[in-house]
């Protein structure tokens with residue numbers, strides 16, 4: 001007899017239906033798993049046998065064949081333990097087979113028959129719900145599964161015995177409740193930063209339009225401090241974004257306790273990060289930092305210290321909003337629409353361009369250091385600001401600074417204006433100016449006559465590339481949105497151009 005249990009395989013953040021078929025037949029005693037399993041799946045054999053034994057079920061002295069269908073789909077991970085064990089329990093008569101028919105099952109087993117958490121429960125639950133099925137998953141992952149739908153049946157169990165009892169009706173497991181992680185009460189506030197008016201302004205523009213930002217300045221000027229305060233001026237995730245972001249976190253196994261959060265992700269990988277850590281992949285397909293920062297911020301501190309290969313791998317996700325990873329026999333795609341915030345010192349010793357400072361290595365020091373970042377990467381950064389050392393006056397007698405709350409209100413208003421505009425054009429409401437295509441930005445910019453003249457003069461004198469031109473328009477559009485202006489005016493363009501030039505001036509001054 002063949003018993004069948006439904007489970008899933010993951011392709012990117014998509015859960016694909018997989019059928020676990022278990023057959024017990026006379027023959028050589030043991031379990032064999034077929035159907036393109038990877039090493040973790042093959043090891044299931046040992047865990048399933050031990051867990052069944054610990055649960056008081058002895059394996060039949062027969063040949064057990066487990067087939068994971070479709071056979072041509074690669075199966076990775078340890079979540080096949082539970083469907084395989086339940087398939088065997090059905091074959092042994094410990095669980096009635098018709099009970100499991102309407103469920104999708106995933107979970108890892110420990111040797112004592114307990115069910116341990118696995119990654120990907122949220123996408124699996126969404127898939128099961130779309131197919132009108134219920135879900136059986138580890139107890140810890142229950143709150144995460146509950147987000148998929150308020151009605152679908154969910155059995156979040158601690159052990160194999162609990163599942164058997166639940167289906168026999170002796171001890172029914174209650175449906176888990178969706179849980180949201182409380183927002184951190186005290187995010188660091190912008191008001192703590194003294195001076196740095198221009199950098200703060202750039203941070204506000206970046207938050208309003210989703211633009212990439214590069215801060216260049218000597219050590220101790222407050223670059224890291226500024227970046228860490230960006231989350232405090234970003235609005236929370238909209239419900240649709242929340243699910244999207246949580247699906248990625250779920251696949252990466254980063255939803256602790258199955259709790260979702262409506263805070264935008266803020267990822268700050270160390271500069272020793274490998275390419276697999278940054279864009280995803282590695283031994284097992286896993287989303288990288290660029291995907292974990294989806295709909296949020298990727299902060300790269302000390303940008304030139306990252307390996308040039310890693311930095312170059314950012315270009316594709318920055319442009320396309322997703323990261324594509326080539327595997328041995330297939331490709332995996334993860335969403336990666338993030339905002340890049342980068343900080344760097346102008347040269348290795350950090351003091352190039354400071355008044356009165358002369359670097360022993362001369363201008364080469366800065367040129368070499370900045371040369372570590374490729375032109376095409378810098379070209380994708382819309383806003384560049386110099387963050388000079390904070391002045392003594394600012395430090396000792398600071399002017400009253402705005403709080404994050406006040407800045408957030410302006411950011412929210414500017415985002416609302418973008419949402420209205422993009423919704424009217426039939427685009428998703430979460431679209432931001434920074435995400436626009438070149439043709440779209442030309443359509444929405446609505447530059448007035450004096451603005452057009454300035455743009456013309458600047459383009460001729462400064463020899464913009466086509467990409468630079470469109471990026472300036474996007475930033476100017478955000479500036480107009482912050483100003484509640486319908487058309488992009490000369491002042492907006494002038495300010496947008498100044499942020500473009502800061503980086504170039506720095507390169508030549510060095």
Ligand SMILES: Nc1ncnc2c1ncn2[C@@H]1O[C@H](COP(=O)(O)OP(=O)(O)O)[C@@H](O)[C@H]1O
Pocket residue numbers: 192193194195196217218219220221222223224225226343390
């Ligand atoms: N503008 C500023 N206002 C208040 N404190 C500052 C400012 N700039 C730097 N500091 C202080 O200096 C420390 C180092 O700043 P940091 O952001 O790490 O500088 P950077 O990243 O530019 O090297 C901060 O923790 C803070 O105490």
Ligand SMILES: [Mg+2]
Pocket residue numbers: 220223224225301343
């Ligand atoms: Mg720093």
